[in-house]
Amino acid sequence: MRKKNRWLLKAILSVSLMSFYSISVAKVEKQGDTQYRKAGKASYYNDKYHGRTTTSGEIYDKNALTAAHNKLPLGTELRVTNLKNNHSVVVTVNDRLAKSNKRLIDVSKKAAKELGFLHAGLTNVKIEILSMG
Known part of the structure; x- marks a missing residue:
């Protein structure tokens, strides 16, 4: 009986911790954590x-x-900065990447031109949330 109670206590504690984490993450995302x-x-x-x-x-x-x-989320506004030349642009997320795509982000041709990697095709960037969608 003690083993059963111990297992039940561990299960309840695990679920509680996961719930707390989920709620914390959701609050940060809803507030538009810059x-x-x-x-x-x-x-x-x-x-x-x-x-x-x-x-x-x-x-x-x-x-x-x-x-x-x-x-x-769709509608999220991001600042994308090219780490090679420090050019940045503000974009709106309106699409999803293919599941097999391991890149962080795909940007429009205009954004790539403003970021200065149109001819390279790929670059290292950082993204920052300006407002959540």
Whole structure:
């Protein structure tokens, strides 16, 4: 009987801790934590996607300042900074990356041009949340 009670106590404690963590993370994301920063690889959309529908339902425009990210809510505004030249641009997340894509973010062609990596195709960036979607 003691082993059963000990197991039950451990299970309750684990669930409580996971719930607390989930609530804490949700509150930070809802408040638009401007301390959120991630660094990773960025690429940009191929021209063939121009005019296609994004996950948000918007039509992809290579001349707009938009991006695809797999975790941040659609509508989130981000500052993307090219770590090589320190150029930055503000984009709105309106699409998702392919599941197999290991990059942090895909940006529109216009954003890639402003960030200065149009010819390179890839660059290291950091992203910062300005406002949550």
